[in-house]
Amino acid sequence: MPGGSARLSIVIDLQELTADVRRLIPILDAMQVEIIELDRTTAAARIPAGPNVNHFGMAYAGSLFTVAEVLGGLFPRTSLAAEGGVPLVKRMEIDFLRPAATDVVSRTSITEDEIARILSEYDERGKADFELATEVTDTAGTVVAATRGFYQLRRF
Template sequence: MVFNTHDLSREFNQVLRNWALASDQADYQDGWLKRWSRKGACAALTKMVGLAIPFARRSGFEVVAVGPGYLKARIPFSLNKNHINTMYAGALFTLAELPGGILTLVNFSDDYYPLIKDLKMNYLKKATSDVTVEFRVSPEEMERLKREVLQNGKSNFLLKGELRDTSGEIVATSEGHYQMRSHSLR
């Protein structure tokens, strides 16, 4: 039997999407099983991102929560200290930029992919601890993206983030301008 790696990858991505999103829809996944399933999906996503983007792995980037239209990620201070003992600005940029692609992987089929067009960062305060960011995309916004990609071959979307240290203080904000496209319409 010969495996087509593209088909295998598409199949794995579909399984991962189902795993990450199903716990909101499945009655049998309650309590510890629901938490375990989400934790496993986050670990699998983190591993996939690390394989695709080696800097993500080296910097310790981690998906900590995922769901329909939702993603929370973290980057550790210990791996990203700079020469003045604060978090390296590039690590904060990475934390703000990667979730756009991950949200696409989890919430859309393999027919869609995002491109980052512009990412603006505002560094507000020194980060001297781990930092997290959360992004939410409404169901209406996801439907708009799918509809526009089908009609026009592409659709623009915006992700705004607040990067927070372990005490909950906002250390940076981000504004990412993305474009969703379809593989079949290249």
């Protein structure tokens, strides 16, 4: 829109999105990943303790990593929707802070300024890097892991 920014109001059916993500990435189905929030600037997912515990009865490190990493692939369904744009993870750092024996939730956000930068760079170059900081919390709200994910929206 000339002289202003156009914002699309996208309504997301979270059950449908969860089913789609689980179909596209079968391990997410085995982990029982559930997308619980997605809008322009925020994404969150949950995994139950059941299939995601290790031999000590605590959340498996790979499950904590995955529930955080998957969030970077969700924004192209809302604010980072771009023709031909595919999200790729380039690198991920994780700090395991506390053991988790319950379900966990991962949550991240992105600013409107960052969305504008990414889309502008993508339009110009066909790719744009972006970073997401994510916290993974247990049911008591304790942060059990924190990640920095380095992603790229790339034209394919």
